[in-house]
Amino acid sequence: MPAILRRALLALALVAPATSHAQTLPAWDKVPLAKGKEAPDLVLTGTVDRANYQRNVAVPFTVPKGVTRIAIELTYTRPDGKTVINLGLFDGERFRGWSGSNKHAVVLDETSATPSFTAGPIGGRRWSLDLGVSYIDEGATSTYTAKIWFWRPGDVPAVSTFSPEPLKAGRAWYRGDLHLHTGDSDGFCDSRRGRSIPCPIYRTVDAAENARLDFIAITDHNNVGHYNAMRELQPFYDDVLLIPGREMTTEQGHANIFGTTDYVDHRLGEKTMPDMTTMIDASHKAGALVSINHPGAPNDHRCRGCGWIAPAATRGMVDAFEVMNAGNLWKQLAGADPMEDVAIWEAEIAKGRRITAIGGSDNHDTQLGRMGVGFPTTVVRAENLSERAILDAIAAGHVWIDMTGKPGRSFDLAARAVGKDGTIGDDFALAAGQTLEMTIEAGGSKGATLVGLLDGKPSPALTVNALADGQTSLPWTSDGGRHWIRFEVREGGKRVLITNPVYVNFGS
Template identity: 30%
Template sequence: MEIISKLSLNRWIANEEEKTYIEVPFAVEGQIERIEVEYTYERSDGTAVIDIGLRSPERIVGWSGGARNSFFVGLDKATPGYLAGFIPAGEWYVLLGAYRVPEGGCRVQINLKLVHNHPRWMKGDLHMHGVHSDGSYSIADAIQSGKDRGLEFMAFTDHNNASQNLSTLAADDQLVLIPGVELTSYKGHANLLGQLDALDDFRVLTPEHATTTLQRAVDKGALVSLNHPFDPDCPWELGFDVPYDAIEVWNGPWRPLNEAAVRWWQEQLVSGRKLVAIGGSDTHRPDPYVAHGTPTTYVRAKAESKEEILRAIRQGRVVLSFNTDETFIDLSIGKAGVGDTAIVDKEKEYELVVKINGAAGDKVQLWSDRGLEQEWIVANEGIYSFPVEVDRLFYRMESSRHLTDLDLTITSCLTNPIYIQRLTVGASV
């Protein structure tokens, strides 16, 4: 749930202060992800002109002059003319520029909203290409496409290049932009996300070389995913003992290569491995079936920032849906959600709560390390609950839909697991 602190500030500006800059202080406390500012003043006769900007404890972070009545700054999003970035605690200042002040003075009303960090599901796309490799989208066109599709973050992953990341240095006001690159070799593809220049050489042809190259990316802070590992045209042939954080089980429209990836992933989970499943559209150009956000990667992040999005992915807080406004399934066992580990006592009873949105008519399946546990057709979206078997390693959900016009059954949603850990003797939850 969003937590907001609201402040209302007033500043009377006398005529004698014309052509000066005035600082109106306010306090920032705790973990803040966004500061929103709006202001008003009496300007009916056209005499008064009061400019506005913002200063952090360290520096001026933006200036609108008289062009805007409101603006915001966030961790990785900001109004044009303002710098996104870390929001430190301390004394901040709304800057007022007393450009023209009437003889009788002018009162300025400032309203502030401070949005605290809070968990929420964000939807985005982690795999795409444009004119910086073999796609047709410019950076601006890709961003607009993402906005039109209702996305909240996008990762730019052109083949073997970092130039696209240098073209997205300015923060957008609607999307969190994540730098990336797709390592594209003759032996397989992998995305390196979160760093401007994570790849120094893409010519990877042996498992040993892949290990060295991917480890350098990890050391730089990049999140590594192995892409479409069972694609018959470009499979991952460098082994699964290399450094990586996630596996792309859903690439573009639902196809047999994705089914093979999910089966392999399920085997890894059954073996006791906690491996994060992600998706990406792999969009290159406008296409009736391959589009930004198809599939949509939902990430439960604590703030609207690339750092928190990537942290949540590493934690497995990811749900995949076949489109931006389609089936979405969330899971919980007590306070544990998707990607978390529920600590259970074999002497107690627990419920797995399943929340389903937008899935009427879909076939929904509950999976564990024992295989398929439950299956039903959703008549209405809503909340379902099941008793937790404490001897399971995990629970996860899938849903599927038959597309009559194409005579094709596709996966409509797939969640990462909630893991189960039994309480050891003598310990307490």
């Protein structure tokens, strides 16, 4: 038997096991669910038999207005061990796709869809399953069950947009890049014949793998088209988490939104989006995390709209600041100060705002090697490798930034005070005289200088001139006031690592 036929028969056996009982689907062949909405909104059941052999069975259902995504899982019994039912979809006006029997889980929304299906309008339509009975024996009756979930605006994934399961289990510091561009906006790379062309998205994912990243957010300018490719690529790249992102590119500044595929209007001044405040609110209502990009960049002919000149109050509305990207790092390589955006962020912290500092390469060229994707790397302590866990951890401030992008550097901070344990990003309520015990372990930084900064200023008491292997203990006594403590690792005077703060008396 030819090898290709053996593989095809094996695949068919996996997706349609020979049992009269309901199928148990593998994790990859299930639909991602919305947080708090595990039960399906609709369950369709029925039977087919030999009379339906090589025929199509229509199973109509209504999708209410306001629904922005549908997710369908189809299972069926195989009393003869041979029954095969394909899943097709019509939306009442047009054909929306066909499974080819290699998948049981299908997701469609207005911007993306499972491969072999097409994105487009969802709610307010009379849909129909198109069950193609490819084979069923004489005398056999198969029972099918279609579970259908309706997503509405503001729903967020319980796990990830493009994966029903975490890619890795367990709490860890996960490495990623939160600002990347592809050929779906202004990313370029060389074609096979050496021509500069808009770069396909898989090249960015390959570059992330080469940089040994755990997660990436693809943030093409004002676009939603890249989500379709991300939905296709995630099952194959099951070692790199793909987070949906978008760079909202306006004349008042650029902001990344993470964790939604919903369209949010970027056209400030339009009736639908009158100002930046409305845009940030709309992004949050869509379930997104919002980060200001390169806030200190110029906003003139050198980089139109790049610097943040929106009303000052909008800085306090966002979840994160991109304080370090490749542009800042290139300044440092040239001997200049890369900390301009850090200073803008710290000015907000000084006002009592707990806003997370993140990094992003802002890469437009996957061929830059180590100075491309992952330069810098944002490192996040999350409960597992999933979109929900990564974004929740960023919101909580459990983040440090590796400014080298080199794999092998690590940093961990354990903090304890008045019976509470925490880490980077956590807040401690301390009265005067109470002590915060901080234990730091910095791997790959032996001999480097650890600089502790209290309220943005270097503190000799929190500084170690030459890091050694193992743990370093740094106690700090509170005066009862509001403070923040963050750390930098410096080698030869250059910063190679910066952390978010441990907060004292900031409250919520």
